[in-house]
Amino acid sequence: MEISERASQLTPSITLSIDSKAKAMKAEGLDVCGFGAGEPDFDTPEHIKAAAIAALEGGFTKYTPSAGLPELRQAIADKLQADNGLSYKPSQIVVSCGAKHSCYNAILATCQEGDEVLIPSPYWVSYPDMVRLSGAEPVIVPTTERNGWKMRAEDFENAMTPRTKMLILNSPNNPSGTVYTREELEKIVEVAAEEEIYILSDEIYEKLVYDETQHVSVASLSKEAYNLTITINGFSKSYAMTGWRLGYMAAPEAVAKAVDSIQSHSTSHPCSFAQRGGLAALKGDQQPLADMRDEFDLRRNYMYDRITKIPNITAVKPQGAFYVLVNISQLGLSSQNFADRLLSKANVAVIPGVAFGDDRTVRLSYATSIDIIKKGLDRFQDFCRTL
Ligand SMILES: Cc1ncc(COP(=O)(O)O)c(C=O)c1O
Known part of the structure; x- marks a missing residue:
């Protein structure tokens, strides 16, 4: 074959x-x-496991809406407002089988043949292949140790071509552990806004920051940033739930709708009782x-x-x-x-x-x-x- x-x-x-x-x-x-x-x-954590067990024992074993449980999408919207200063309606949120799946869906919904996607390196291992699967071309933007493994706005500007569709930002970063400051992100957003470049902002490690470091959500920086950004997050790293396969994205309504369509024809929703665990994670003891x-x-x-x-x-x-x-x-x-x-x-x-x-x-x-x-x-x- x-x-x-x-x-x-x-x-x-x-x-x-x-x-x-x-x-x-x-x-x-x-x-x-x-x-x-x-x-x-x-x-x-035990209370998260208990919620999933109770769901399973209570017969919560059937299909859910493809974008995820309404109450979970509401809880995610509440979390994004409280923690990140982001106003999303539940209809702008799609829950998927891990943040990896959310990234893939988002790229598939927005990128295609002829597009270039900028990825600062070192990068999380899956981004370039996800981009290739969409038909678009990954373009790597190298960073240096001297700059703290961060892409500067000028590096971004220099890597841009008329075909650039999206920039993938990952802060806090895997593998470098680097965290972009508000000022650094503002400069990057300014460049993206000029050319209407989308930003996929993978914020999966947001809760794991140290010293005085503050995580800043890209979409919270301005109205332009909000309209251009797809925010990715999930449960794997913050709540030690890697095996549960639960992540989510929040985006402008049209993107969320397209992602929901893709998901409804591929995996459908993530596991029903895992979603109940996710709900307990967001609402329970932190x-x-x-x-x-x-x-x-x-x-x-x-x-x-x-x-x-x-x-x-x-x-x-x-x-x-x-x-x-x-x-x-x-x-x-x-x-x-x-x-x-x-x-x-x-x-x-x-x-x-x-x-x-x-x-x-x-x-x-x-x-x-x-x-x-x-x-x-x-x-x-x-x-x-x-x-
Ligand atoms: C930067 C980054 N994004 C996304 C993921 C995927 O997370 P999930 O387990 O929710 O699919 C990982 C996992 O290693 C990661 O490091």
Whole structure:
């Protein structure tokens, strides 16, 4: 059977291949320290699980509206107003099977052959392939460690062509942990507004910010920003609900309608009782989230302090998410070679930056226990010293 051109152009996920190598080594009985995790190592809070169990036991097992439960869309609208200063009607919100699905739906609803989509690198691994699936062309905008791995408005302006349709912004960022300030976002929005470039603003890590850092929602910056932005968020990272597959987007009415149509003919709505869990997450006790954030903060400080003491590697202190992006370019190895050798020689799994469009770096996740972080960093440090 012939595979379509569309599917053939996709790149296999490098993150998953390192992960499966590490798992195979663990299965052989090797003591592997994994820094590859892209999900919180905490369990979903009990009250959220209880709500889903009650829904299941109460027979809440049938189809829901394709855009999600009305009460969940209302709760999301309330959350966006309270936390982000954004006024969306429930009809502007579509709940999907994870924020990944929301991003994909949104790109599919707005981009097509002939369009270019700007993606600052390092980027979350799935964006370019999502863009390719829509028929549009991903255009990578490299950033530098010196600029804190942030795309400046002038970088944006220089990368723009008459075909530019959309910019994908991800703050707090995976893999760099960088968080754009209000002023930086305002300048970017100004450029986007001049040429009516859409902004896909992936805010999935918004609750995981540290020190004095404040998360700013792009759509809240101005009326123009609101009209050009598709806001993406979800439950995976804030509420440790990665396996539940629940995310959402909020956008101008026409986009939400198109996304609802796409979804109604593909996956339909996300799992009915998972949606009840999502409702409990938004309406219930937020303390587990705060506790998780505090624990991540301790690990972040520990990991960053250790890494910056190792000669010939550098890092920018992450202000959000749960990753430290390490610049290994002085060591003279490609990121894949570095990650492969680190795994086979020192039993430490990291994600090579080539997966994020930046071969100068590797990503270490601190979504793992402090004991593993300590042990893994001892090995990481010894390994770097041998190079
Ligand atoms: C930046 C970013 N966006 C979206 C997602 C997808 O989240 P979800 O599990 O809700 O699909 C991830 C997951 O790793 C991510 O890092």
